[in-house]
Each structure stands twice: as C-alpha cells, then as structure tokens.
Amino acid sequence: MPRRDAAADLLGGLLPGAVVVRRCARCGSTAHGRPLVVGGRHVVSVSYTDRWVVAAVAPSSFATALGVDAVTVTSAPVGVDRVLAAGADHRGWARVEAALKADGRGLAVAPAHVTIENEPDGFIARVGTAVFHGWDAPAPDGVVVSLAVRLSSRR
Numbered sequence: 001m002p003r004r005d006a007a008a009d010l011l012g013g014l015l016p017g018a019v020v021v022r023r024c025a026r027c028g029s030t031a032h033g034r035p036l037v038v039g040g041r042h043v044v045s046v047s048y049t050d051r052w053v054v055a056a057v058a059p060s061s062f063a064t065a066l067g068v069d070a071v072t073v074t075s076a077p078v079g080v081d082r083v084l085a086a087g088a089d090h091r092g093w094a095r096v097e098a099a100l101k102a103d104g105r106g107l108a109v110a111p112a113h114v115t116i117e118n119e120p121d122g123f124i125a126r127v128g129t130a131v132f133h134g135w136d137a138p139a140p141d142g143v144v145v146s147l148a149v150r151l152s153s154r155r
Helices: 003-014 090-103
Strands: 020-023 034-037 042-048 053-059 063-072 114-119 122-127 130-137 143-151
Touching: 003 020, 003 042, 003 053, 034 042, 042 090, 042 143, 053 063, 053 143, 063 090, 063 130, 090 114, 090 122, 090 130, 090 143
Parallel strands: 042 063
Antiparallel strands: 020 034, 042 053, 063 143, 114 122, 122 130, 130 143
C-alpha cells in the first residue's frame, strides 16, 4: 500500500468521520504537504520510515500544533553530525524533526537552530522563540519515535 494511503487509513481510524487534507506550506499544493484536519478540532502529524507509517493525533484543546518523527536506527547516524551538535544520534534527530514539524516550517528552518533540553518526563524543544513540549514514544525494534507539541492555552 502506498505510504500516503496507509497514513490516510491510520488517521481515518483515529478520527472517524474527520476530513483530513494535505497542504504544502511552500507551494500551497494539496497533492502533498502536512496533513490538516478540516474544522480544527484536532491536530495531526505523520512520519514515515522505510517500513513504517506513524501517525499522531491530539485534540486542539490540548495542543495547537503537533509533530511526530520516526527514524530507522542505523549503525551510524549518517549526516546528523553535519547539522546537529557533535554527538547527536538518531533520537536527537527525531526530536529535532518533530519540533520542526510542529513549528510548521519543517526543514525550511536549519535543524541546528533547534535546541533540545531534557526534562524528567520528556524534553523541551525551542525553535526561535517557539517552545514545544516533547516525548519519546514506544516504537518497533530498530526505530525511534519522538513527538512535539505546542500546548494550547485552553488546557
């Protein structure tokens, strides 16, 4: 099954009856881009690895933005050291990517501009002045998953 179809099925199962569309922030296309729930009662995010599709959903009463990232763990995180701080690993990359997705600009923002601070129950990510709360999620063997949210002021 094509991965976008798998993502649509996952989101449809998590939000029965909701209308989910895609919209590219750069070109405005609805053929690709981040998923959005029409009506705004939920925020969603999707990530893909070579074998997995990961979908995350949160009510807008909890979060105004959500990003999830899944990364296949390889023996060496190729290229991560060129864009993140020395010693960065797959988990660090997943956290940064989740924050950038929640920010809405994705890799239009240099990953090096994201700061991550560990917290007892997760992490805090900062993208400029924006603050995102994050957590590492359970994942299949060989995959790391992180998610980040901008908390709603209504919570």
